[in-house]
Amino acid sequence: MAEKEHILKSLKAGVRYDGRKLLDYREVSVEPNVTNAEGSARVKIGDTEVLVGVKLAVEEPYPDTPEEGKLMVNTELRPIASPDFESGPPGEQAIDIARVVDRGLRESKALAPEKLCIKAGEKVWSVMIDVVPLNDAGNILDAASIGALAALKNTRFPVVKEDGNIDWEAELTDKKLELGKEPIEVTVLKIGEFYIVDPILKEEELADTSITIAVSKEGLVYAMQKRGDSPLSVDEIDKMVEIAVKKSGELRKIIG
Amino acid sequence: MKRTDGRTPDQMRPIKAEVGVIPNADGSAMFSAGKTIAYAAVYGPREMYPRFMQNPKQGVLRCTYNMMPFSGHGDRVRPGGSRRSKEISAVTENALRPVLDLSDYPNAAVDVFIELTQTDGGTRCAGITAAAMALADAGLKMKDLVSAMSMGMLEGEMVVDINGTEDCVLGATDVPIALIPNMDKISLLQLDGEISRETLKKLLDTGKKKCLEIYKAQQNALKEKYKVD
Numbered sequence: 001m002a003e004k005e006h007i008l009k010s011l012k013a014g015v016r017y018d019g020r021k022l023l024d025y026r027e028v029s030v031e032p033n034v035t036n037a038e039g040s041a042r043v044k045i046g047d048t049e050v051l052v053g054v055k056l057a058v059e060e061p062y063p064d065t066p067e068e069g070k071l072m073v074n075t076e077l078r079p080i081a082s083p084d085f086e087s088g089p090p091g092e093q094a095i096d097i098a099r100v101v102d103r104g105l106r107e108s109k110a111l112a113p114e115k116l117c118i119k120a121g122e123k124v125w126s127v128m129i130d131v132v133p134l135n136d137a138g139n140i141l142d143a144a145s146i147g148a149l150a151a152l153k154n155t156r157f158p159v160v161k162e163d164g165n166i167d168w169e170a171e172l173t174d175k176k177l178e179l180g181k182e183p184i185e186v187t188v189l190k191i192g193e194f195y196i197v198d199p200i201l202k203e204e205e206l207a208d209t210s211i212t213i214a215v216s217k218e219g220l221v222y223a224m225q226k227r228g229d230s231p232l233s234v235d236e237i238d239k240m241v242e243i244a245v246k247k248s249g250e251l252r253k254i255i256g
Numbered sequence: 257m258k259r260t261d262g263r264t265p266d267q268m269r270p271i272k273a274e275v276g277v278i279p280n281a282d283g284s285a286m287f288s289a290g291k292t293i294a295y296a297a298v299y300g301p302r303e304m305y306p307r308f309m310q311n312p313k314q315g316v317l318r319c320t321y322n323m324m325p326f327s328g329h330g331d332r333v334r335p336g337g338s339r340r341s342k343e344i345s346a347v348t349e350n351a352l353r354p355v356l357d358l359s360d361y362p363n364a365a366v367d368v369f370i371e372l373t374q375t376d377g378g379t380r381c382a383g384i385t386a387a388a389m390a391l392a393d394a395g396l397k398m399k400d401l402v403s404a405m406s407m408g409m410l411e412g413e414m415v416v417d418i419n420g421t422e423d424c425v426l427g428a429t430d431v432p433i434a435l436i437p438n439m440d441k442i443s444l445l446q447l448d449g450e451i452s453r454e455t456l457k458k459l460l461d462t463g464k465k466k467c468l469e470i471y472k473a474q475q476n477a478l479k480e481k482y483k484v485d
Binding site: 034035036037040047049051053054055057074076078079080081082083087089128130132134135136137166168169 | 277278279280281291293295296297299302320322324325326327329330331332335336337367369370371373374376425
C-alpha cells in the first residue's frame with residue numbers, strides 16, 4: 001500500500017497527483033448537439049470524454065403508469081475508451097453509472113413523465129438516454145450526468161405520422177422536451193480523512209468510499225449512491241453532501 | 257443531376273480528418289464525411305486472449321465496428337453486435353491487413369475499435385479511413401495508408417460518396433471501396449444493386465481518384481500531429 005501512503009501524504013499537503021486542489025474539477029466543457037439524434041452532448045472533464053445521446057420512440061405505457069412516459073438510461077463502456085473495457089453485456093460499472101444517472105433524473109421528475117403522454121393507456125413517449133465514453137480518464141459518472149442533462153435540454157421531438165409512428169424522414173420539430181428539476185450529480189470520494197471530487201483513475205482505485213449525490217438547482221438532493229466497503233459517520237456524510245451541493249452549483253454554470 | 261444534398265454527381269461531401277483524439281489509445285483518429293462521423297482507436301500490440309487464437313508467427317489484427325445507440329438515422333440502434341456489424345468488422349480487417357507488417361509481434365493482438373457517433377451512409381468506409389490513420393498513429397509498420405469511400409449509381413448516373421438517403425431511400429447501387437494508394441490496389445469491394453461490367457470499371461477508376469483526395473486528408477492529419485516546429 002505504498003501508493004496509498006503516498007497519495008495520503010500529498011493530500012495532507014493539499015495537492016493531488018495532477019497538481020489540483022482537493023475540491024477542484026479538471027476543466028469541464030459541454031458541447032451540445034454533437035450528433036443528429038433528437039438530443040445530444042459531448043462532455044469533457046480533463047481527458048475524460050463522454051458522448052450522450054437521446055433517442056425518442058412512441059411506445060405503449062407500462063400498465064401501472066398508463067399516463068406516463070418512459071425513461072431509460074444505458075451506459076456502454078466500449079473498448080474504444082479504455083484498455084480496461086471489454087465488449088459484451090454491461091458490467092458492474094456500466095450498470096452503476098446508468099442506474100445512478102437514471103435515478104437522479106427519475107426521482108427529481110426531471111422529465112415530468114405525465115407530459116410525455118400521447119394517448120393515455122395507448123401511446124407515450126419513451127426517452128432513451130445512452131451514455132458512451134470515448135476516453136475514460138476517471139469520473140465518467142459526473143460527466144454522464146452533466147451530459148444527460150445537457151442532451152435533454154436540447155432534445156427536440158420528431159414528427160409523428162397519422163398512424164402514430166415517427167416520421168424519420170421529416171426534420172425534427174422545434175418542440176423541446178419540457179424539463180422540471182435539473183439534477184446534476186457530483187461524486188465525492190473519501191481517501192483516508194480527505195474528501196476529493198472529480199477523481200482520476202488512480203484516485204478512483206485508491207478511494208475508501210464514494211458517494212454520488214444528485215442535486216437540483218434548489219440545492220435539494222434527489223438520489224444518492226454510496227460505494228466501497230468503508231463505512232461513514234453522519235457528520236462525514238453531511239460534509240460530503242455539503243461539497244456536492246456547492247460543486248453542483250459551479251457545474252450548473254458551465255451547462256448554462 | 258442534382259443530388260438530395262445539393263452536390264454534383266462527382267462531388268464528395270466535406271471531409272475532416274484528425275489524429276490523436278483518444279488519449280488512452282495507442283493510436284487514434286477521427287474521420288468525417290458530411291454527417292457520417294467515425295472514431296477509431298488502436299490498442300496494442302498487446303497480449304492476445306483467448307490464447308488459442310494467438311499466432312506464433314506474427315501479430316493478429318482484430319477490428320470491431322460498432323454504431324453508437326444514438327448514431328442512426330431513425331430508431332435507436334440496439335446495443336450488442338448484429339450480423340451486419342460482424343460482417344463489416346470482418347471486411348474492415350481484410351481492407352487494412354494488407355498494409356500492416358505484424359511480423360515483429362508474434363502472439364500479440366492489435367485491436368482496432370471503430371465507433372460511429374453519427375451516420376449518414378458510407379460508415380464502413382469512414383471507419384476504415386479513420387482506422388488506417390489510427391494504426392499509423394500507433395506507430396505500427398505499414399506499407400501505406402488505406403483510403404475508403406462509397407461509390408454509387410443513381411438513376412443511371414455515377415455518383416461519388418453516396419449518403420444515407422441515396423443508399424437507403426433512393427435505392428442507389430452502393431459500391432464501397434478501399435484503395436491502397438501506392439500499390440494501386442483495392443482492398444475493400446462490396447456491391448449492392450445493379451451495374452454493368454463496363455460501368456463498374458469506370459466507377460472503380462473514378463473511385464480510385466476520389467480515394468486519393470481522402471488519402472491527402474489522412475496524410476495531412478498525420479503530419480499535423482507529428483509536425484516539428
